[in-house]
Amino acid sequence: MQINFLTKNYKLGDHLKSIIEEKLAKLDKYFEDNTPIKVRLKEGNGYNKLELTIILGSIVLRSEVITDDMYKAIDLALPKLERQVVKHFSKFDAKYKRGAELPPPIVETAAAVVRNKTFVMQPMTVAEALVEIDRVEHDFYVFLCKETKKVNVVYKRKDGDYGLIEAS
Numbered sequence: 001m002q003i004n005f006l007t008k009n010y011k012l013g014d015h016l017k018s019i020i021e022e023k024l025a026k027l028d029k030y031f032e033d034n035t036p037i038k039v040r041l042k043e044g045n046g047y048n049k050l051e052l053t054i055i056l057g058s059i060v061l062r063s064e065v066i067t068d069d070m071y072k073a074i075d076l077a078l079p080k081l082e083r084q085v086v087k088h089f090s091k092f093d094a095k096y097k098r099g100a101e102l103p104p105p106i107v108e109t110a111a112a113v114v115r116n117k118t119f120v121m122q123p124m125t126v127a128e129a130l131v132e133i134d135r136v137e138h139d140f141y142v143f144l145c146k147e148t149k150k151v152n153v154v155y156k157r158k159d160g161d162y163g164l165i166e167a168s
Contacts, residue, residue, distance in 0.1 A: 001028060002036045010043040016070060023078050024052075030085050041070060048073055052081045061085055121151070129154045130162060 003021055005012060020039055027037075031054075040051040047066050050073035054061040063081035065073045121144040124132070133141035133154055140155040150167040157163050 001031050002034060004036055004038050006038060006040045008040070008042040010041045010048070010070070012041055019071070020074055023074055026078075027054075027082065027085055030089055050074060050077050052077050054081070054085070056088075059088060061088060123149070126152070126154065126164060133162070 001024065003024060005017065005020075024037060024039075035054065035056070038051070038053040038055075040049075040053070042049040042051075047068065048070045049064065049066045050070060052063045061081060061084045063077040063084070065077040065080070067073045067076065121142070123144045123146040125146050129141050129143040129152070132143070133156065140153055142151060142153050144150070145152045145166070148166070152167060153165040155163045155165070
């Protein structure tokens, strides 16, 4: 596996890096040497966040842990990721390694639209859109940005904050 370390507001020391590499070596038996794994380490106000991500074609295996200590985070995140890896490969073994044909190539198919909703988009600022998302009590709100004249989306994040998706 190829381990790619990404940090944000966190100083990654050699000791922690070697521990992470050593613990991730347990997963080597499942992957080829060139399989990338992203390790993201982030420090915030009073918390440390560790994300482990493995992308296998269209399959994404991911574990995210927030703790007060990065060493604890490794011990919590790795078992989560390992369970996903074992589950993925056991499903693969059950379906395809027992003489069954390999799956057909993935063909894009249109999903069935079960509901259609039309509404007039009034130009508004991001602040006004945040008021509206709370008013309608949805997880997201689509609006026409006053400044850019483009469609944007505000959404509620798991941590209670809001995110903004801007069209380019």
